[in-house]
Amino acid sequence: MTSLILRPSRQIHSLVARRLPHAFSASSSSSSSALPRRFSSSTAGAQAETQDLPTGQTADASSSDPTSTQNKKTLTVEDQLxxxxxxxNEYKxxxxxxxxxxxxxxxxxxxxKAQAKEYAIQGFARDLVSNIDVLQLALNSVPEPLRTVQEDATTTTSTTEGAPESRKHLADLWAGVQSTKSLLEKTLALYGVTPFNPVGQQFDPNRHEAMYQAQVPGKEPNSVLNCSKVGxxxxxxVLRPAQVGVVQGSDSS
Structure with a gap:
């Protein structure tokens, strides 16, 4: 019974295969092509998911890592400090x-300020010593014998070779001018203004003004011979240099 049933089915299958060969080839090819496509798409999706998953996880892990964020903040604060x-340090x-x-x-x-206070009278003192020079010229114009009054041994009246009264007046005038000159010099000395006479000293161009030079035997060369105007x-x-004559050295020296 079984052999009778199976035998016709085999015959039918072989008969159909001989008469319809294209149908079996098309169906087999379609089924075979469909399987790889299904397999390839699933494999690609799995690969894509496999590739995308670590990247996303890494990004999420890096963004959500509190240690790295804290380190960045710490470095920023240290840089600012x-x-x-x-x-x-620069401002200090x-x-x-x-x-x-x-x-x-x-x-x-x-x-x-201190120097200005000390030397404030420099211009005034320079003008004043010029007036003292005029007084000195007036004193020098009176001959030395006429500067004093000589008392006669036999009388108490003043006697001179000419007019006794005029000589007495001249002597009194000379004494008054001398007193005025001395008073001015004392007043200037209170403010540090003092005269100096460099006769006999070595010539100093910072303090002396040479008016002439002369060869004088027995005098030291380059020394001050006389002073025509005190300094x-x-x-x-130096308020004013002294006007002097200087001893000139000999040619042999």
Missing amino acids: AQKDAQL DLYIRARADFENLQKITSRE WMLRDR
């Missing part, structure tokens, strides 16, 4: 320099 320290250096400059300016100003000092500053 370093910049602030550099600025602070500028402050120290400015303070030193200000202190130096104060010292210079105080010194200049004046205002403390340690």
